[in-house]
Amino acid sequence: MNVVFMGTPGFACGPLETLAKSHHNLLAVVTVPDKPVGRGRKVSACEVKIRALDLQIPVLQPESLRNPSFLDEIAAFQADVFVVIAFRILPQKLFALPPNGSFNIHASLLPRYRGAAPITHAILEGETETGLTSFFLTKQVDGGDIIDQVSTPIDPEENFSSLYNRLSEMAGPFLLESLDRIARPGFKAQKQNVAEATPAPKIKTDDCLIDWSADSRRVHNHIRAFSYKPGAFCFLDDLKMKILGASREVSPNLPDLDPGEMFVDQKQLCVGTGDNPLNLTMLQPEGKRVMDARSFINGYRIKPHQKLQSFRKEVIN
Secondary structure, eight states, rough: OOEEEOOOOOOGGHHHHHHTTTEEEEEEEEOOOEEEEETEEEEOOHHHHHHHHHHOOOOEOOOTTTHHHHHHHHHHHHHHHHESSSSSOOHHHHHHHHTTTTEEEEETTTTTSSSSOOHHHHHHOOSSEEEEEEOOOOOTTTTEEEEEEEEEETTTTOOOOHHHHHHHHHHHHHHHHHHHHOOOOOOOOBBBGGOOOOOOOOGGGGGBBBOSOOOHHHHHHHHHHTTTTOEEEETTTTEEEEEEESSSSSOOOOOOOOOOOEEEEEEEEEEEEESSSSSEEEEEEETOOEEEEHHHHHHSSSOTOOBBBBBOOOOOO
């Protein structure tokens, strides 16, 4: 099939490369305009553009997906289908152009976790399974008819970064299978069960703040869901602390700990929650490198009954 691919972050790069090396004809890649990034505000291309140029694929970077000149330009490719992975919401005038429609690959088992952050929300809710769904684009975000699905287990200790990378690796072969399904004579997509739909809205900074009064399972899932990026966080007095790794396996001989209260047990950094304590394994103090618990214990003097808090405490010298 003749395909135009649309995507932006690293998650879409593996599928893009798989498509480019397949029997399908990749005509062009559509992605976001270059923009300033980092402290130096250097204008940089996104990961999909960089990979597309390496593959010598034409790249389009429209400021607006509704611009008539862009719509004329992309229509001229005469693609059979548009493939969208981790991109923007497409207007109907755009996604309706190809004769075989436009489809998205979403990182959940739809209709579960519709929205911008399906991987994060699946881990937050303690799901033991997730996957990928290919579906045709409609006006309703993530609500179109399903082409195909593939599932994968979520390990109880798996965090966002590792699951993100696994799903990205799965997305390439899954993309090709979805294209092949569409091309089969008599293929019919399946409607979603709206009654089973759950949201996965975009993550805000405050969503990453740890509530130590929640039960240990919830806190553990919270840390997993935001690790390593952007990182679940709390405060140690006036110091912002990212908590990037934790385990529910702790010594049975710990004292009773209040929510957020820290205790060092044989070089393990334990902290109280709403029920059972957690063992913190990876941390990043504000302005410092990522470190394991032993390095943190050696570098910071933890006082008796000192707590990790959900607010920054003003320290008066």
